[in-house]
Amino acid sequence: EAQVTQNPRYLITVTGKKLTVTCSQNMNHEYMSWYRQDPGLGLRQIYYSMNVEVTDKGDVPEGYKVSRKEKRNFPLILESPSPNQTSLYFCASSFGQGGRGYTFGSGTRLTVV
Amino acid sequence: QKEVEQNSGPLSVPEGAIASLNCTYSDRGSQSFFWYRQYSGKSPELIMSIYSNGDKEDGRFTAQLNKASQYVSLLIRDSQPSDSATYLCAVKGSNDYKLSFGAGTTVTVRA
Numbered sequence: 717e718a719q720v721t722q723n724p725r726y727l728i729t730v731t732g733k734k735l736t737v738t739c740s741q742n743m744n745h746e747y748m749s750w751y752r753q754d755p756g757l758g759l760r761q762i763y764y765s766m767n768v769e770v771t772d773k774g775d776v777p778e779g780y781k782v783s784r785k786e787k788r789n790f791p792l793i794l795e796s797p798s799p800n801q802t803s804l805y806f807c808a809s810s811f812g813q814g815g816r817g818y819t820f821g822s823g824t825r826l827t828v829v
Numbered sequence: 830q831k832e833v834e835q836n837s838g839p840l841s842v843p844e845g846a847i848a849s850l851n852c853t854y855s856d857r858g859s860q861s862f863f864w865y866r867q868y869s870g871k872s873p874e875l876i877m878s879i880y881s882n883g884d885k886e887d888g889r890f891t892a893q894l895n896k897a898s899q900y901v902s903l904l905i906r907d908s909q910p911s912d913s914a915t916y917l918c919a920v921k922g923s924n925d926y927k928l929s930f931g932a933g934t935t936v937t938v939r940a
Contacts, residue, residue, distance in 0.1 A: 747926055749926075749927070749928075751930075756932060757932065758917070758930050758931060758932035758933060759873070759917070759930040761927055761928075761929075764926060764927065766926060774927065806872055806873070808928075815860070815861045815921060816861075816878065817861075817863045817865075817875045817878055817919070817928070818873075818875070818919075818928060819875075820872040820873050820874075821872060822871070822872050823870075823871070823872050
């Protein structure tokens with residue numbers, strides 16, 4: 717089944733404790749992206765990657781890191797999480813330049829206390 | 830000005846009625862437009878894409894695009910309780926790979 721897999725689905729952590737949210741897709745998509753979703757603010761892009769070793773900042777990159785060492789994987793790293801990073805996170809992927817829309821992962825609900 | 834704006838809702842319609850959702854966008858060069866449906870606590874699911882002016886129909890859904898007015902809409906005919914969800918308008922910009930999303934319109938279909 718074609719899908720984008722995120723882990724974990726739920727995570728509660730403490731301020732300052734480094735964490736990684738994994739994302740993997742099995743559709744050989746070139747483009748991958750991370751979004752966060754907050755009430756009233758919609759989906760905001762954090763980082764994106766156009767292919768292996770090519771990444772760039774989205775609209776809200778502060779406090780996040782990414783890497784794209786393999787085409788299928790695009791982990792999101794929070795080096796020192798803070799409570800304002802409590803949110804629902806989605807990984808998404810698409811062919812080429814995204815002209816056919818994205819396929820989203822099932823989401824990760826992160827709470828930082 | 831936000832890149833993509835949607836009527837804020839919430840929108841409540843009786844079962845069997847037409848739900849009408851609106852979206853405007855700021856990038857005049859945008860070429861790709863999408864509607865996603867998102868159930869509470871779930872991920873967005875692509876339900877419609879439209880690329881040229883006019884109407885595109887898929888089952889009970891019709892997307893309408895007017896590039897001159899920078900406007901895209903979604904009609905849901907014969908609304909069912911299972912259509913109760915938040916609908917996200919997404920627009921792909923002319924100069925990059927990013928999809929910009931509106932904040933969403935929550936639709937409730939009353940049985």
